[in-house]
Amino acid sequence: MDDNRGQRCSIIVFSGDMDRIMGAFIIATTAAALGMETMMFFTFWGLQALKKKGVSSGKSLFGRLLSLSFKDIEGIGPSRLNMGGVGRRIFKKMMKKENVASLSQLRQMAIDLDVRLFACQMSMDVMEIKKEHLVDQVEDVVGAATYVLHAQSADITLFI
Numbered sequence: 001m002d003d004n005r006g007q008r009c010s011i012i013v014f015s016g017d018m019d020r021i022m023g024a025f026i027i028a029t030t031a032a033a034l035g036m037e038t039m040m041f042f043t044f045w046g047l048q049a050l051k052k053k054g055v056s057s058g059k060s061l062f063g064r065l066l067s068l069s070f071k072d073i074e075g076i077g078p079s080r081l082n083m084g085g086v087g088r089r090i091f092k093k094m095m096k097k098e099n100v101a102s103l104s105q106l107r108q109m110a111i112d113l114d115v116r117l118f119a120c121q122m123s124m125d126v127m128e129i130k131k132e133h134l135v136d137q138v139e140d141v142v143g144a145a146t147y148v149l150h151a152q153s154a155d156i157t158l159f160i
Contacts, residue, residue: 004035010154011038012147016045016071017079018088018103024160025049025106031156032113039154040110041147043120046160047127048076049107050119050134063128070127073103111137118142 009031013024024040032038042050051072058064077088095102101109110117119134119141131141140146151157 004031007036007156008150008154009036009038009156010147010151010158011040012159013040013042013046013049014044015079015160016048016076018076018091019078019080020160021046021049021073021076022103022106024158025103025110027158027160028115029106029109029113032110032115036155037116038110038113039116039118039147039150041118041120041142041150043123044127047119047123047129047134049073049103050117050138051129052133052135055133057130057133058128060128066127070129073107076103107135118146120144 009028011024011028013021015021024046028038028040048071051070053072053074056064056067057070058067075088078091081087081090092102117135117138119129119131119138121141121143124130124141131138
């Protein structure tokens with residue numbers, strides 16, 4: 001296996017779908033395990049992967065309504081066949097049967113492998129989310145320029 005130290009992986013997580021977030025964390029943890037500096041930039045619905053369990057956000061009427069549908073990592077469903085949440089439970093059961101890590105386990109693996117987690121400031125402003133609504137391991141809340149500066153020197157750049 002090649003030495004990947006010094007190489008970089010940069011991932012934008014835009015989707016809040018269970019399967020897409022899973023793919024993003026699998027790629028991020030694989031890159032980090034191979035020695036690559038790995039950064040994940042979570043924006044819009046992807047921020048659900050970073051939301052703390054049981055916290056509500058939003059100060060305006062729209063923000064409070066949005067908070068009702070804005071899930072934490074365990075509450076998000078697959079992009080297809082969610083069926084009002086039944087699909088999420090079926091997928092979780094199937095994943096457990098096959099010894100596949102859950103989304104929260106994958107997120108913890110990313111944290112343990114020093115994957116850098118960043119949240120999009122603009123998305124958080126629009127969606128009325130504060131940094132304290134996110135898991136403590138979020139390194140910073142930043143703008144798109146931070147992502148672009150990292151991505152311009154990345155060996156792998158993905159939009160999920």
